[in-house]
Amino acid sequence: MTLLGQIENNYLPLAAGFSEQSVAALSSWFQHWLNGDRQVPSALLLAEDEDPALVSQQLGFEPATNNVPDDYTETFLLVRTTGSTSTPKLVALTSKAVKTSVQATHEALAGPGQWVLALPPHHIAGAMVVARSLLAGFSPVVCARPQGNFDLDEFSKATTTALQQTRSTNTPIYTALVPRQIEQILSSSVATASARKYQTILVGGAAMSKQLAQEAKQAGLILVTTYGSSETCGGCVYDRKALPGVKLKVDETGRLLINSPTLMTGYVNASTDWVTDEMGKRFLPTSDLAEIDCEGRLSILGRADWIINTGGEKVNPLAVEARLIDHPQITAAVVVGLPDPTWGEKVCALIVPARQATPNTDPAQNDTTLDLRQIRDWVTTTLGKPCAPKEILLVSQVPTKGIGKLDREAAKRLARQNLPAEDSN
Structure with a gap:
């Protein structure tokens, strides 16, 4: 049987x-x-x-x-x-x-x-x-x-x-x-x-x-x-x-x-x-x-099916998320890849600000707004430019499922609905 x-x-x-x-x-x-x-x-x-x-x-x-x-x-x-x-x-x-x-x-x-x-x-x-x-x-x-x-x-x-x-x-x-x-x-x-x-x-x-x-x-x-x-x-x-x-x-x-x-x-x-x-x-x-490592300590680097291939560069979203969450103005983040006509895929980040914020590209503004260019630089300095998000979407919370796992498929759908279809940078 x-x-x-x-x-x-x-x-x-x-x-x-x-x-x-x-x-x-x-x-x-x-x-x-x-x-x-x-x-x-x-x-x-x-x-x-x-x-x-x-x-x-x-x-x-x-x-x-x-x-x-x-x-x-x-x-x-x-x-x-x-x-x-x-x-x-x-x-x-x-x-x-x-x-x-x-x-x-x-x-x-x-x-x-x-x-x-x-x-x-x-x-x-x-x-x-x-x-x-x-x-x-x-x-x-x-x-x-x-x-x-x-x-x-x-x-x-x-x-x-x-x-x-x-x-x-x-x-x-x-x-x-x-x-x-x-x-x-x-x-x-x-x-x-x-x-x-x-x-x-x-x-x-x-x-x-x-x-x-x-x-x-x-x-x-x-x-x-x-x-x-x-x-x-x-x-x-x-x-x-x-x-x-x-x-x-x-x-x-x-x-x-x-x-x-x-x-x-x-x-x-x-x-x-x-x-x-x-x-x-x-x-x-x-x-x-x-x-x-040599002492048997396990480090999870991400999932094989999460890897983003942008212009031939392999980007691990887990590493980008960890860097984003280290930023003092960010409490949560999820990174996904969306189709891009030039690069194959582009790195996109959904970010939960530490406080109410609106997208801001002017560094002269005070720190109550989230400087999106500075966020990209924050990632670039440690992980390199290919890992810097091409698109950033501010959200009130990241999608989850089950007992609290990130729902990457839901995040990807949310990004598709709210971010440009093609990279204009």
């Missing part, structure tokens, strides 16, 4: 949201599997308002038999990727992989603890918070979302609840957040005081700027940055170092390969192009361009 046949006949669409009923149902199902009960079906995690039939149709359930291992009968968790492809991939995970990931996390931190759920549990980052808390012997404390969004008052309430539940045992409390949530917390003295109570806050889902990391450190927050994906049961690299059992290497094209006991079994609706080394170890090829 193919994986498709097994999943279609034995999976449970499970709404995984922030309501008390939803988290209780998810926790109960998790507990059955983590305790070894194989009588319950696998679960496809959905947001509370999603239609299971529509999701299955969107995923395009088609048999995937190429390079599929034989252990799909152990699949217990199905989660969707939030990658750049139009059709999300459906990842099959075993309870063994999830347990191994939880153990590695607790070894890397201060041991098992109480976790506060502040990320959507139908994403792998939120689901792993539930698993970590349950395997530590606690029900996760839910950071409620009365208006549908992350709420600072609810974050403080959830923190207080977690502290009350662990006070007698002196158990550490943890949570996992995305950079945008850290920004929101730092805007409130009350929320910042709550965040200081955590033994560790895992931060992932998107790159965190150096400026934000420094502000968080100065505020007394203990952050650990993570790298991982649905395919690796969430974070498998903490503060640039691989967790126990995780092996990283870079292939001849510069792409990162991952071998880990936390790896998925495979995709349900697509084949997996595993890479096997000379020792027979199976590696997952990623789309991330990376470097690993």
Whole structure:
């Protein structure tokens, strides 16, 4: 029987949201599997308002038999990727992989603890918070979302609840957040005081700027940055170092390969192009361009499919974004490539100013306006002229998706709609 046949006949669409009923149902199902009960079906995690039939149709359930291992009968968790492809991939995970990931996390931190759920549990980052808390012997404390969004008052309430539940045992409390949530917390003295109570806050889902990391450190927050994906049961690299059992290497094209006991079994609706080394170890090829230094520290340089080719020069948008965010008048940026009749592609930047600003090309103006020529020079001085944005669009916020990842396709559409079709510089 193919994986498709097994999943279609034995999976449970499970709404995984922030309501008390939803988290209780998810926790109960998790507990059955983590305790070894194989009588319950696998679960496809959905947001509370999603239609299971529509999701299955969107995923395009088609048999995937190429390079599929034989252990799909152990699949217990199905989660969707939030990658750049139009059709999300459906990842099959075993309870063994999830347990191994939880153990590695607790070894890397201060041991098992109480976790506060502040990320959507139908994403792998939120689901792993539930698993970590349950395997530590606690029900996760839910950071409620009365208006549908992350709420600072609810974050403080959830923190207080977690502290009350662990006070007698002196158990550490943890949570996992995305950079945008850290920004929101730092805007409130009350929320910042709550965040200081955590033994560790895992931060992932998107790159965190150096400026934000420094502000968080100065505020007394203990952050650990993570790298991982649905395919690796969430974070498998903490503060640039691989967790126990995780092996990283870079292939001849510069792409990162991952071998880990936390790896998925495979995709349900697509084949997996595993890479096997000379020792027979199976590696997952990623789309991330990376470097690993002599001490094993990982640096993500960008994605192979993000590279902008402008006049024969290869521009990494991640490097340009990092430089832009270092500018004192810029809080966020996303860089994309748009077609250009002369250069093939041109570098375009969507920028969120640190304060209300309008485009200004006159350096004689005061610093309450954003000098776009100076912004280009700012990039040129460190990265070279080809990396300087040909076009700049000021926006109130950068497009995101999932748990806070930059949505580059949406950014590209926004740029096409609002920037000149051809370079007039």
